[in-house]
Amino acid sequence: MATSLKCFLRAGKNVVSVLRPRGFHSSAPAAVQVTVRDALNQAMDEELERDERVYLLGEEVAQYDGAYKVSRGLWKKYGDKRIVDTPISEMGFTGIAVGSAMAGLRPICEFMTFNFSMQAIDQVINSAAKTYYMSAGLQTVPIVFRGPNGSSAGVAAQHSQCFAAWYAHCPGLKVVSPWNAEDARGLLKAAIRDDNPVVFLENELMYGVAFEMSEESQSKDFTIPIGKAKIERQGNHVTLVSHSRCVGHCLDAAAVLAKEGIECEVINLRSIRPMDVESIETSVMKTNHLVTVEGGWPQFGVGSEICAKIMEGPAFNYLDAPVTRVTGVDIPMPYAKILEDNSVPQIKDIIFSIKKTLNV
Amino acid sequence: MKSMLSAISNALCRVTGRKVAGTVVASRSYADFTPRVTFDIKKCDLHGLEVGPPLKAELTRAQGLEYYRTMQTVRRMELKADQLYKQKIIRGFCHLYDGQEACAAGIEAAINLSDHLITAYRAHGYTFTRGVSVKEIMAELTGRKGGVAKGKGGSMHMYAPHFYGGNGIVGAQVPLGAGVALACRYQGNDQICVSLYGDGAANQGQIFETFNMAALWKLPCIFVCENNKYGMGTSVERASASTDYYKRGDFIPGIRVDGMDVLCVREATKFAADHCRSGKGPILMELQTYRYHGHSMSDPGVSYRTREEIQEVRSRSDPIFMLKERMLSNNMASVDEFKEMDTAIRQEVEEAAQFAMSDLEPPLEDLCNHIFANNPPLDVRGTNQWSTLKSIS
Numbered sequence: 140m141a142t143s144l145k146c147f148l149r150a151g152k153n154v155v156s157v158l159r160p161r162g163f164h165s166s167a168p169a170a171v172q173v174t175v176r177d178a179l180n181q182a183m184d185e186e187l188e189r190d191e192r193v194y195l196l197g198e199e200v201a202q203y204d205g206a207y208k209v210s211r212g213l214w215k216k217y218g219d220k221r222i223v224d225t226p227i228s229e230m231g232f233t234g235i236a237v238g239s240a241m242a243g244l245r246p247i248c249e250f251m252t253f254n255f256s257m258q259a260i261d262q263v264i265n266s267a268a269k270t271y272y273m274s275a276g277l278q279t280v281p282i283v284f285r286g287p288n289g290s291s292a293g294v295a296a297q298h299s300q301c302f303a304a305w306y307a308h309c310p311g312l313k314v315v316s317p318w319n320a321e322d323a324r325g326l327l328k329a330a331i332r333d334d335n336p337v338v339f340l341e342n343e344l345m346y347g348v349a350f351e352m353s354e355e356s357q358s359k360d361f362t363i364p365i366g367k368a369k370i371e372r373q374g375n376h377v378t379l380v381s382h383s384r385c386v387g388h389c390l391d392a393a394a395v396l397a398k399e400g401i402e403c404e405v406i407n408l409r410s411i412r413p414m415d416v417e418s419i420e421t422s423v424m425k426t427n428h429l430v431t432v433e434g435g436w437p438q439f440g441v442g443s444e445i446c447a448k449i450m451e452g453p454a455f456n457y458l459d460a461p462v463t464r465v466t467g468v469d470i471p472m473p474y475a476k477i478l479e480d481n482s483v484p485q486i487k488d489i490i491f492s493i494k495k496t497l498n499v
Numbered sequence: 500m501k502s503m504l505s506a507i508s509n510a511l512c513r514v515t516g517r518k519v520a521g522t523v524v525a526s527r528s529y530a531d532f533t534p535r536v537t538f539d540i541k542k543c544d545l546h547g548l549e550v551g552p553p554l555k556a557e558l559t560r561a562q563g564l565e566y567y568r569t570m571q572t573v574r575r576m577e578l579k580a581d582q583l584y585k586q587k588i589i590r591g592f593c594h595l596y597d598g599q600e601a602c603a604a605g606i607e608a609a610i611n612l613s614d615h616l617i618t619a620y621r622a623h624g625y626t627f628t629r630g631v632s633v634k635e636i637m638a639e640l641t642g643r644k645g646g647v648a649k650g651k652g653g654s655m656h657m658y659a660p661h662f663y664g665g666n667g668i669v670g671a672q673v674p675l676g677a678g679v680a681l682a683c684r685y686q687g688n689d690q691i692c693v694s695l696y697g698d699g700a701a702n703q704g705q706i707f708e709t710f711n712m713a714a715l716w717k718l719p720c721i722f723v724c725e726n727n728k729y730g731m732g733t734s735v736e737r738a739s740a741s742t743d744y745y746k747r748g749d750f751i752p753g754i755r756v757d758g759m760d761v762l763c764v765r766e767a768t769k770f771a772a773d774h775c776r777s778g779k780g781p782i783l784m785e786l787q788t789y790r791y792h793g794h795s796m797s798d799p800g801v802s803y804r805t806r807e808e809i810q811e812v813r814s815r816s817d818p819i820f821m822l823k824e825r826m827l828s829n830n831m832a833s834v835d836e837f838k839e840m841d842t843a844i845r846q847e848v849e850e851a852a853q854f855a856m857s858d859l860e861p862p863l864e865d866l867c868n869h870i871f872a873n874n875p876p877l878d879v880r881g882t883n884q885w886s887t888l889k890s891i892s
Contacts, residue, residue, distance in 0.1 A: 162831070169630075188809060194685070195675055197716055208598060220685065223716075225712065226708070226711055226712060226715070228705075228708035228711065228712065230674070230704065230705040231677075231705050231706060231708025231709045231711070231712055232676020232708070232712060233676050234671060234673070234675050234677070234678060234709065235674050235675075235681055235709065235712060236677035236678060236680060237674075237675055238617075238663070238674060238675035238677060238678020238679045238680075238682070239679065239682040240678070240683070241663050241675065241679060241680045241682075242615065242663075242679040242682035242683065243680065243682050243686065243691075244682045244685060244686075245680075255632045261668055262671060262674065262675075265667070265671065266668070266671055266675055269870055271870070271871065272651060272869045272870055273648065273651060273652045273656040273664075274648050274651075274652060274656065274658040274664070274869075275648040275649035275650075275652065275868075275869050276649075276652045276869040276872070276892065277647075277658045277659075278658050278663065278664075278870070279646065279872040279873075280873075285592050305645075309880075311871075313871070334871075334872040334873045334874075335872055335873075335874065378790060413732070413877065416532070440761040441527050445500050451884035452884075466689070
């Protein structure tokens with residue numbers, strides 16, 4: 140059922156309306172199960188169709204259907220001009236993408252993983268992020284940099300780094316980090332339609348995870364505003380703030396703690412820059428306790444920034460305990476499974492930290 | 500000259516029976532000067548090409564005066580910038596272009612304003628040839644709100660339609676330029692992009708990555724290496740295993756051009772532009788040129804080269820002098836005409852400098868603006884948590 144519905148979705152509204160029997164309540168198929176991968180794929184497909192200036196470039200995005208199959212089917216549909224396989228030349232092709240954005244196109248520049256973006260980071264920061272400011276508004280750079288970020292499974296140190304803090308440090312960039320399929324779809328569409336450089340941090344381990352997507356989120360014009368967080372779960376005792384895959388871990392921890400009578404409010408940041416501090420503050424003023432959870436390293440990270448922001452704002456006076464950060468371990472990612480498992484925040488770590496914060 | 504004029508005037512009077520002395524005097528310039536001359540220009544060395552740019556270039560009087568005006572304006576503007584920098588009115592980086600004027604003037608003469616151009620930080624000359632006024636350039640150098648980037652960019656970050664700066668990171672502009680060319684091909688608008696870099700940048704890896712993709716995808720991009728013999732303080736021999744920069748494109752055809760001769764540059768650029776527009780893909784031009792100033796205003800420019808060398812180039816190959824001599828010796832213009840132009844240009848540059856010194860600095864309200872385009876206003880943290888500043892697009 141889900142697959143055939145998905146086919147209908149991809150084929151377009153017309154097919155659906157033809158098949159819709161008369162007299163039935165006229166609505167598009169209700170909630171469906173969509174993987175994050177498919178959500179990203181559909182979002183790109185729709186945006187490519189909507190605006191002919193949009194194009195995708197990166198390694199293996201075309202004929203290979205994408206290293207992680209995120210761009211599956213797009214080359215077949217749109218051809219060489221719109222879906223471009225590049226040689227292994229990150230600095231070169233990122234510069235080319237940025238230049239094309241300056242001259243009127245709307246590129247989606249894929250990094251096979253964000254680890255490789257380090258080779259091109261000068262183009263992202265100095266050529267893309269700063270240009271609108273340096274030119275005092277004369278030159279826009281409407282580009283999306285996307286790809287998997289953070290830890291995966293067994294890929295070791297050079298392929299597991301989280302770049303959220305690095306990119307979010309820089310003015311002129313927007314940085315988003317979706318968790319579920321709805322986030323992926325809405326934020327990617329918003330990013331592509333945004334006239335500014337957007338760093339879009341995906342997560343490889345989330346690609347295959349399916350989520351229910353509401354009717355509204357399946358609309359072709361469904362976008363999620365960049366800079367707004369979402370409360371995934373309401374609670375009164377402690378605020379958990381997270382982004383990307385760790386949001387799921389937070390919800391799992393919350394489910395366990397609910398049995399003990401501890402109700403966690405889980406905030407899915409969605410955007411790292413600009414960050415929705417207000418949502419965090421409002422929540423903290425209600426719960427009086429804050430725990431941040433991220434996959435990246437602790438020093439100078441997303442959690443550090445949240446701590447600083449909370450201290451500077453009205454929510455500080457409502458804290459009954461210092462803010463707690465749950466992060467990846469401060470080491471390069473090891474390979475052996477037992478070591479890797481203990482290098483990233485696990486549900487038990489989150490639960491432990493919450494209880495410490497609540498002093499229970 | 501005057502006796503010849505009166506002779507003509509008298510002759511015309513006899514022929515027409517009317518007093519035409521006035522008319523003759525008024526139209527003296529057209530009757531007297533050679534309207535066009537074909538000059539021999541230096542043959543370009545070729546790489547991967549059977550045929551190169553022509554060995555002759557036609558110069559009309561109007562073109563000659565225009566190129567002279569362009570080059571002299573850039574020259575005087577750069578020298579004025581030197582002055583203002585020494586008076587500490589211009590701060591930070593200031594990389595001057597005097598000596599290299601024929602490159603900017605020659606390239607612009609061969610392309611259209613609808614084509615695209617991007618260069619590195621020695622960009623004042625190109626900013627001018629791409630259409631920004633001397634006034635807006637100087638005010639940008641002095642960091643005033645009348646500057647082309649409202650004072651927020653400075654020397655290395657000036658922009659204009661189809662001119663993408665001014666780029667501070669050595670070599671980064673080359674892939675950007677190829678990207679602009681990709682957009683041209685994508686949009687099918689028959690435009691090309693000229694992507695410039697120096698002999699120092701020529702060793703950047705990203706340039707070779709760009710060569711590969713530009714050739715693979717046949718991007719309409721002219722890569723131009725302005726070889727002024729020194730990458731900051733390092734001579735080409737000390738930096739490059741191969742100083743044949745026009746060959747460094749390997750599978751990309753290349754030409755080595757006399758960058759001190761505006762006609763040579765123009766013809767080579769025309770040739771290169773035709774190559775790109777005909778769909779053959781990218782091409783590389785090495786312009787052999789020279790900068791009189793050091794790398795930047797912080798560099799006296801004499802620790803790694805001799806004053807004699809600089810003097811030699813000035814006396815033998817100055818691009819402005821060479822053009823002027825060509826025109827004078829072929830009776831294409833008069834000494835007085837050049838003098839008048841020089842005076843007018845000095846005046847223009849002086850007025851621009853006055854404006855640049857007297858214009859207001861950008862207002863503090865502008866500090867946080869232009870972070871994002873087409874965005875609702877946002878708050879920007881100041882130096883401390885109680886300082887919340889406004890940013891609008």
